[in-house]
Amino acid sequence: MKQSIFEIIRHERLTETVFRMVLKGDTSDITATGQFVNVQLSGKFLRRPISVCDWDQDTLTLVYKVVGSGTEQMSRMQAGEKLDILTGLGNGYNLEAGFEKPLLIGGGVGVPPLYALCKALVKKGLTPVAVLGFNKKEEIFLKEDFEKLGAEVIVATADGSYGVKGFVTDAMKGLEYDYFFTCGPEPMLKAVSAASECSGQLSFEERMACGFGACMGCSCKTKYGNKRICKDGPVLVKEEVVW
Amino acid sequence: MVNLKVDLCGLTLDNPLIPASGCFGYGKEFARWYDINMLGSFSFKGTTLEPRFGNPTPRIAECAEGMLNAVGLQNPGVEHVIAHELPEMKEYFHKPVVANISGFSLEEYVRCCELLDAQEQVGILEVNISCPNVHGGGMAFGTSAKSAAEVTEAVKKVTKKPVFIKLSPNVTNIVEIAKACEDAGADGLSLINTLLGMRIDLNRRKPILANKMGGFSGPAIFPVALRMVYQVYEAVKIPLMGMGGVQTARDVIEMMLAGATAVQIGAANLVNPCVCKEIIEQLPAEMEKLGIRSLKDIIGGAH
Numbered sequence: 001m002k003q004s005i006f007e008i009i010r011h012e013r014l015t016e017t018v019f020r021m022v023l024k025g026d027t028s029d030i031t032a033t034g035q036f037v038n039v040q041l042s043g044k045f046l047r048r049p050i051s052v053c054d055w056d057q058d059t060l061t062l063v064y065k066v067v068g069s070g071t072e073q074m075s076r077m078q079a080g081e082k083l084d085i086l087t088g089l090g091n092g093y094n095l096e097a098g099f100e101k102p103l104l105i106g107g108g109v110g111v112p113p114l115y116a117l118c119k120a121l122v123k124k125g126l127t128p129v130a131v132l133g134f135n136k137k138e139e140i141f142l143k144e145d146f147e148k149l150g151a152e153v154i155v156a157t158a159d160g161s162y163g164v165k166g167f168v169t170d171a172m173k174g175l176e177y178d179y180f181f182t183c184g185p186e187p188m189l190k191a192v193s194a195a196s197e198c199s200g201q202l203s204f205e206e207r208m209a210c211g212f213g214a215c216m217g218c219s220c221k222t223k224y225g226n227k228r229i230c231k232d233g234p235v236l237v238k239e240e241v242v243w
Numbered sequence: 244m245v246n247l248k249v250d251l252c253g254l255t256l257d258n259p260l261i262p263a264s265g266c267f268g269y270g271k272e273f274a275r276w277y278d279i280n281m282l283g284s285f286s287f288k289g290t291t292l293e294p295r296f297g298n299p300t301p302r303i304a305e306c307a308e309g310m311l312n313a314v315g316l317q318n319p320g321v322e323h324v325i326a327h328e329l330p331e332m333k334e335y336f337h338k339p340v341v342a343n344i345s346g347f348s349l350e351e352y353v354r355c356c357e358l359l360d361a362q363e364q365v366g367i368l369e370v371n372i373s374c375p376n377v378h379g380g381g382m383a384f385g386t387s388a389k390s391a392a393e394v395t396e397a398v399k400k401v402t403k404k405p406v407f408i409k410l411s412p413n414v415t416n417i418v419e420i421a422k423a424c425e426d427a428g429a430d431g432l433s434l435i436n437t438l439l440g441m442r443i444d445l446n447r448r449k450p451i452l453a454n455k456m457g458g459f460s461g462p463a464i465f466p467v468a469l470r471m472v473y474q475v476y477e478a479v480k481i482p483l484m485g486m487g488g489v490q491t492a493r494d495v496i497e498m499m500l501a502g503a504t505a506v507q508i509g510a511a512n513l514v515n516p517c518v519c520k521e522i523i524e525q526l527p528a529e530m531e532k533l534g535i536r537s538l539k540d541i542i543g544g545a546h
């Protein structure tokens with residue numbers, strides 16, 4: 001965990017409500033895909049937890065959706081502006097879970113953390129399949145980015161305006177995989193968990209204050225005991241989740 | 244050289260900074276950010292006799308210059324705290340700690356205090372009679388002078404350690420309750436706990452917090468807390484730990500001028516994990532600017 005100042009070096013709109021912000025700064029405490037950062041915004045008391053889409057030695061990529069006044073304020077920021085960010089938060093995905101054919105399933109703004117995960121899996125010599133779910137064609141983002149990594153991408157849209165019509169679970173039918181990684185809204189996580197026969201890891205979201213395990217604001221019950229989504233999560237294994 | 248030391252019921256604190264209960268866990272999470280031995284002390288997570296999961300989520304909401312929480316006293320129970328948290332704490336915190344205790348009955352408060360009284364690491368017992376997030380307990384004791392005095396008297400019988408009663412601001416007359424606790428034998432008072440508040444989600448048209456209401460904290464409540472510390476200081480002779488929205492060295496000085504001997508920092512820790520370290524580092528310069536040689540000298544200085 002580290003608190004440091006990042007400078008925005010690129011900021012672009014991907015869809016009407018989704019933005020990609022690339023920042024320069026100290027990323028040394030980001031140790032796993034699926035972790036998140038907690039971003040301080042001027043005039044907002046609490047930080048905004050946002051999943052890490054990608055990072056390298058000195059850049060951090062956040063892909064986020066405008067869902068309230070904080071992210072709206074963030075979306076108006078420009079290159080050159082600076083942000084105070086806590087990095088290296090959360091456990092992240094465990095890539096040593098023993099699998100050969102991983103399936104990645106992302107829903108809406110749950111897609112971004114799967115990008116760095118996909119990159120890491122490709123680096124391990126695997127060819128992941130990514131099922132990305134959106135409401136409609138206009139809301140699709142990061143599809144080409146996953147394809148550029150070499151992943152096979154299947155898009156599902158709820159209204160059928162692109163790819164498979166329906167939910168990610170419709171697109172999952174008939175796919176061969178021996179493990180899954182997912183991130184998205186909780187009803188989707190539950191449906192994915194029920195639709196899959198193998199084990200997997202699910203990334204959860206919860207309203208939180210600190211993001212580093214101190215306030216107990218984001219606790220949940222699991223089969224392995226009480227956990228804090230921010231510190232012991234956000235990634236839980238399928239077997240421990242209590243729905 | 245300025246002097247940051249203060250005396251609190253026989254304990255000499257290196258400085259008046261004490262992270263507040265519920266905002267600092269057992270210190271472990273913060274020991275990763277800085278050496279927490281630089282603190283005066285800290286008040287660990289509110290402890291009950293039995294383990295508690297607390298309230299359903301969402302437990303957190305934001306507001307202008309503050310936040311609401313409805314955690315509901317999640318804690319592993321006093322036996323677990325004594326068997327696991329306190330021994331582990333020895334590794335990273337070497338000063339007397341403040342044990343924060345909650346209960347749902349007089350017997351529970353007493354038993355909890357008894358068990359924690361026996362712990363060498365515990366320097367002060369802080370008895371929370373003011374948690375707004377649990378039904379039928381906690382605050383019920385803190386909202387009447389009579390029951391506040393009963394809790395105070397009962398726990399004083401089972402401990403030799405200094406007992407601070409943590410007061411609720413959600414009362415008509417905090418001074419009356421403060422006096423009742425003093426008369427019942429309290430060694431000090433902690434104030435204020437959070438203010439009862441609420442936010443509503445406009446899209447769902449329902450309260451954001453699953454518990455509907457929660458404790459309001461953060462810089463927005465600082466003037467309320469300061470006012471109450473000021474009022475209580477005038478009415479009692481026992482020392483006060485002042486808290487509520489404190490987030491800078493200047494706030495600490497202001498709280499001490501109002502009458503606080505020690506100053507607790509709560510919500511600010513959650514947004515800036517190093518806030519207490521920064522305040523301690525900034526205090527000497529602020530004191531010099533204001534012509535303060537020793538913090539001890541300014542306690543209640545605004546009266």
